[in-house]
Amino acid sequence: MAKPQIAIVGAGFAGLAASRQLSRLSPQEADIHLFDRNASTTMLPALPDVAGGRLEPARVRADLRQLLDPHIQLHLGTVERVDPARKTLNTAEGEFTYDFLVLTCGAVADRRGLKENQESAYTLSSLADAERICQDFSAFVQSRSSPQVLVVGGGYTGLELASNLKIRSVRLGRPARVTVLEMKDRILAGLPDRIRSYLETQALRQGLEIRTGIRLDSFDGRNVRLSDGSCIEDVFLCWSTGTRRGMPELQGEQQELPDGRIVVDEYLRIPWHPQTFVAGDAAAILHRDVPLRKAVNFAYYSGKSAGRNILFELRGRPLQAFRPLDLGWVIPFGNTAAGQVLGIDFLSGRLPLAMHYAMCGYRNFTLGNKIYFVRIALRALFDML
Template identity: 30%
Template sequence: MNRSRVVVVGAGFAGFQAARSLSRTLRGEAEVVLLNPTDYFLYLPLLPQVAAGILEPRRVTVSLPDTLPGVRLVLGEADRVDLEGRTVHYTDPEDVRGELRYDRLVLAVGSVNKLLPVPGVAEHAHGFRGLPEALYLRDHITRQIELAGPGPFTEEDVARRTFVVVGAGYTGTEVAAQGQLFTNALARKQSGQGVGGRPRWILLDIADRVLPELDRRLSRTADRVLRERGVQVCTNTSVREATHDGVQLDTGEFVPTRTLIWCVGVRPDPLVSGVGLPVERGRLLVERDLGVPGRPEVFACGDAAAVPDVTRPGEYTPMTAQHASRQGKLAGHNVAASLGHGEKRPYEHHDLGFLVDLGGVKAAANPLGIPLSGPLAGAVTRGYHLAAMPGNRVRVAADWLLDAALPRQSVQLGLVRSWSVPLDSASPELARVPGGSSKEH
């Protein structure tokens, strides 16, 4: 008798936890297959520290084969789901097409950069959803400071020393906070004593405050830290056009820059809309047990799923790592239950608080609703990240200690080029290669 096969598509926070839950519950009684473009789980919250030179890239990656025993990893990008044939079609890293039959399917494909119809953005901006983008920005930022030199500065040099971040949510706020510290250190090395002045960082958002989705106390803390560091915070402001020479704001100001970092949010992976099932803003509609109505063999979780929010009737859970991880665990449990192991449970989760790393010893946090700032918030934030990571804890902690004791290495490796990390990509986890088949939408 053939074993049942469960296919999990995606190894982000939701997919990783779903695969781990299934492996621990089923214990070989069913085959668990994980389809993912890379052989690692990426711990996204620490990605800004990679771009800022604090952490080495491998520190924020966790090996899937090492941490998911009993799960068969298939490297590839899902192209299409055939619901009637119960197969997932995919393309592997060498552009060979394949397909996976399933008895149960868990869609956890996550999200990609959110695009807005702003002229020039797709051509001149870079996102921040994958490791290749972080590596590119780390090199690019270093290169701009080095090309500008120690001064005196020409107009071109000033543009190179100006960095614009669009979107003051989690990612944009952390990128601006970490980036300001990073470029200040680079500039001091260039000039010897920093006589040329600090590089200019601008953080834009159409909302009336930074971190608009969080408690106002966290927002005020982050805003204060950013401004004290010299970050120019521009709320109620958006980009009208992006060009090679700079950014035109809707206020009428033109900002000369060679760096536009796009952090306006995320959208569900386009694969979800192509499945042919009802969606809500690109997210697959599911029941509270994460099952798809009318398709008892299909489950969805994380950013790919519109999960009813019990704390806000009539709404869906936000697209956050906190929800994705817990939904992944529950999806694994409920899939196992559908195969005769236990009983299904509904998704119920109340937020445990939020953490925003502002670089150095600064952070804004409200664990269990208790507002914290300064070094205490910084310690709580880093402690949480170490506890939440499924691996590499010692290496991450070691890099933090080294960063506190030694100057950062300010070299650019040039391994990721601008054209290989387009903003308009359905695969931010993969750098485009010459002649490759990188998906764009």
């Protein structure tokens, strides 16, 4: 009998956790194929620091070939399409037929709300995005006497980015006017009030301007017009209104959320396609009837669970339902942070900021980068950043 062919699409937190579980299968038991468009993987939560020039890109990147078990075959390139009914996926190289698939393609910045000149706006969902912001922002502020930045989207990524750009412009000796635009009546909607108002106060203290209840109406590539009739000229525009599942396109009928996340059952399979699993940011994993938020720990543990379930299936053991454990979250914000860990609100800045960098170390991919982030966490704790 032919050996089972297992494919993993996406080598982020979820895909790598799945691959580690599957590498417990011997080369005689199955062939394992990992597809990614990049030769390296990224510690995404540290991207705002890279965009703000506070971290070297090498500190958040790790070479996939050095991370993978030699028995896993790495295919570099974009997976364009998956057909769960036929159990095939397509790349530029052609069609590949799988017996089991773990789809862990993550999420990309959602630019659909920006109708024109998308290529002149900056997003932050990959290392390439962060490096582009870092380079272009430095040139932008140095060539203007009063640089202006507009970040559209008052969620945590937009605010972290705004704060990092403000700090950078001050360090470069050209303090920018940084505005955060949010169409809802408040930023960070959905966060507990105490944490939201703490972060809002910190934003104002850092010199960010926050404008709520206003939309961007038009962008000609350089100037913006807002829904209250005002204009901002010669602006560095960052677009941060959320993320959605990007490629691959999925053939056939499945249930998806508006942001493209694919609804899975408790074993992380697409209903009616029991050999196709989805994990991480690409999956809509319902927990107490609400989809889990997009976060590193859920991606890591769901990827691990999907990989382990394929292993169980091949070894004739019953599958295990994925039961997420929510320990909490932290929002870093320039030189401060706030969050909720184990149900306790942390507002004091230093401890949550240290926790954030400690998590970036703990979940990092190489020993050198783990140690580097632990040192940043200690410096944050002792207020030495």
